[in-house]
Amino acid sequence: MSEHKGQVVGYVRVSAADQNEARQLKALGAVDRLFSEKVSGKSADDRAQLQEMLAYVREGDKVLVQSPDRLARSTTDLLALVEKLKSKGVALEFVDNPALNTDTPQGEFMLTVLAAIAQLERKTIRERQAEGIAIAKRKGVYDRAPKLTAEQIEEARQRVSADVPKTKVARDLGVSRQTLYAALTGSGKYAGV
Template identity: 75%
Template sequence: MNGQKKGQTVGYVRVSAADQNEARQVEAIGEVDRLFAEKVSGKNVDDRAQLEEMVAYVRDGDVVRVKSPDRLSRSTTDLLSLVKELQGKGVAVEFVDSPELNTDTPQGEFMLTILAAVAQLERATIRERQAEGIAIAKARGVYEREQKLTDGQIFSARELIARGVPKAAVARELGVSRQTLYTALAGEGKYGVDQTHNEMERE
């Protein structure tokens, strides 16, 4: 990094599958001083070598340019965390398809603040519903510690899904696999024994 000049424009490109072509993203980003590209899922920021290398490479005064926010991450929480990390290094982020989110503009800062507030509200709602569900289940004597998801979490998951939040994102936020979430929502297996979440929905 000693030879890196100040104020570089660094591009990042990501496609999900090995048979997908990143050429369209590269064209949209335009000319950059250095390009990082990889073929990997965007569901989280783990195990993404090029992303990690890009974050380590950039420095104060640089600009990271991507085609759209979901190229960095499909998770709002992970996206905000990544943007905050880059900003902490003095690095701006540009989104070609969503310039209103560019971090070097007042509008972008405002929009990112709104997204952060929404993500925080969703997490708080899940925790609140979880606590309520556990309290109700315990009061009825039907709370089972061995369940991976509590009645409150299942109730919260249904609410988030009804509001348009993808099931994969809900499962990730709850810290369980998508299959566990699907099983809980369907009331199958151990989740079929306790119908508390159905009663909660009718109240």
């Protein structure tokens, strides 16, 4: 492992407010600066402490994280974060999985393999989605069904006739104003309803 010349920055994340980050803190050991997050299921952009850490780190720093799943929820997100840190000259070390550390040739190789797998996965998903859409179109079932039933449309017409604002009617029915207008005028998917 190469020597870093900057700060050792720790990042911990627990999924719920009632969870304790003590296990992660123990795994990281001594750090110069710690960023701790209690949040679940959010993208990297929505995690304030992660964004603050990314803004804080400088060339020569090393970020310590217990494991990849504490840093990112998907391979794609993980690779984007690794690239962001790498572009700043910041090393990334996973305490529980040193094979992915960015300051070793083996870690660089493993991350390259992960990137290739993620790219293949994205392409495969797009191909399957396109195939599914093509099959559905051939069967004539690709269009979405109208969101409003005939009864709901009749109720909406009565409420609009009673001077209830269309915005309120749409909100009460759980649809957009555009959907309500299409239903009231019998256009688009609502033709003949």
